Amino acid sequence: MAQKKRLKSEKESKQTMEDLEDLVSYVQNFNFFLPIAVCSISPNRNIIDINRAFEELTDYKPLEIIGKSVKTLFLEEDKIDKIINESIKKKTVRSRELTLISKDKKKILVDISVSVREDKKGNSIGYFASITDITEIKKFQESLEEQVKERTKELQDKIRELEKFQKITVGRELKMIELKKEIERLKNELENQKSR
Numbered sequence: 001m002a003q004k005k006r007l008k009s010e011k012e013s014k015q016t017m018e019d020l021e022d023l024v025s026y027v028q029n030f031n032f033f034l035p036i037a038v039c040s041i042s043p044n045r046n047i048i049d050i051n052r053a054f055e056e057l058t059d060y061k062p063l064e065i066i067g068k069s070v071k072t073l074f075l076e077e078d079k080i081d082k083i084i085n086e087s088i089k090k091k092t093v094r095s096r097e098l099t100l101i102s103k104d105k106k107k108i109l110v111d112i113s114v115s116v117r118e119d120k121k122g123n124s125i126g127y128f129a130s131i132t133d134i135t136e137i138k139k140f141q142e143s144l145e146e147q148v149k150e151r152t153k154e155l156q157d158k159i160r161e162l163e164k165f166q167k168i169t170v171g172r173e174l175k176m177i178e179l180k181k182e183i184e185r186l187k188n189e190l191e192n193q194k195s196r
Contacts, residue, residue: 040117041070041127045084048126057110057133059103070129075099075107084127087114100131109135 037054039047047065055061058073070084071077076098087093092115100108111134117126 037131037133039070039129039131041084041114041129043124043126045070045081045127047073054131057102057108057131058100064103073100075101080112083112083114087116087127088124091116097134100133108133109138 035053037057038051039054040049042048046067047070048067050060050062050065058065065073071080074080079096079098083093083096083098092113094113096112098110098112100110102108111132113130115128116124117128119125
């Protein structure tokens, strides 16, 4: 009987290990597939893990960046500190713009979100950061803003032309009214002279 329990326990233990290995494999595959750059950050703000999209965005390989301060990735070092501090209070901070500096010193406009990692007891054990390249979005936004400025200027020019036209036509209309009054007055005067 004891041997039967031991065999059952070993079988359950083996199944649990296989399930755990499957789960680890699943998470690794998902992390590899994920198109958003993600990194794990330790409580002392060093990078402890990155995904494939992070490598592609920054050009850093895991051995080159793991263990380095997350601050070294951003032009605005003080802002990344503030975002992480804010995430401690709010648990998650979303959509903050920063400038990422890639391995080859290229400046990339990014949108970053930071979330606190917690253990089972709810204690903070680090952070997750997701980073999205928004360079093209910003270029498109700037292009739209420039188009709006140009269109606004064109509309303001048209409004000025219409105001000038209105002044001319109103002025002409007023002169026409004055002329009609003058003609009417002269007609009345002429009729008055004829009737005498």
